[in-house]
Amino acid sequence: MSQTPLSQNTAAEQTLLSPQLLAKLEHMELISRKIFRGRMKGERKSRRRGQSVEFADFRNYVAGDDLRFIDWNMYARLDKLFLKLFLEEEDLHFYSLIDVSDSMKFGSPSKFEYAKQLAAALGYIGLCRTDRVKIEPLDGKRSTSAPVFRGRKNLWPMIQYLQGVASGGNVSLTEAVKSFCLRNSGKGIVVLITDLMDKQGYEEALKYLVAQEMDIYLIHVLSQEEIDPEIAGDLRLIDCEDQDVAEVSVSQRLLDRYRSTLAQFIGQARDFSSKRGIVYTMTSTERSVDRLVSRYLRQRGLVR
Secondary structure, eight states: OOOOOHHHHHHHHHHHOOHHHHHHHTTOOBOOSSOOOOSSOOSEEEEEEEOSSEEEEEEEOOTTSOGGGBOHHHHHHHSSOEEEEEEEEEOOEEEEEEEOSGGGGOTTTTHHHHHHHHHHHHHHHHHHTTOEEEEEEEOSOOSSOOOEEOSGGGHHHHHHHHHTOOOOSOOOHHHHHHHHHHHOOOOEEEEEEEOOOOTTOSHHHHHHHHHTTOEEEEEEEEOHHHHSOOOOEEEEEEOTTTOOEEEEEEOHHHHHHHHHHHHHHHHHHHHHHHHTTOEEEEEETTSOHHHIIIIIIHHTTSBO
């Protein structure tokens, strides 16, 4: 059986995750605002009462409870039956959904490459805690689910999988998210990484995720060129997704209007998300993934 040389593995990993970033990520943990019942034992302490080795509390014995968990010392002192409760370890479903539409190819670095690096970083945190990690490109072409990665040993397979994810195509965000929801019924955390630039809108896509009763995080990625464009003069602009053409004369007044419209767009996305329990974060591709994860996503409760 042939094996990929270790040096090639390391080089591929570093294109998405540097050794310095990996060292930081492995001390973090993905957390959920909701309680989900995992299928297998993981390394996470659940708020749910279970039967692991870490004591949590007592409750009164009820007929039918397992007699092995009665505290007989308490019974000897109080002449009452109490059951010992423990914190249960559980794993978590973690999904990263990556927008692969043509608009994501814009910028330097491109929004698409930034999205893949972010998905890799969050995925590695999940692998370190033996969570079930699934990363799906929203290409609208999938009839089966993406592979599930679990455990540190799957870092290289996860990176290799991400390296093969390509951008391109006029993909409807709503239809792609709908397809994901129909194929994935597991509860857990879902992180949608997108620029939200879909002429059909993003609202229906988010409603589909809300209907899944998942813990939803929306990472709105914009390039610095989109946030603060440095253009001037007469330009012929072509929409990268549907090839619509617009001829404009760029003036300071037009740039001010553009910035105002962008701020309104961001504000509407934030408000729409907030009203539906979705945690919204806007980021520029100039902000390092390290800083985004360790500071901003920590503040928003996705990692600790």
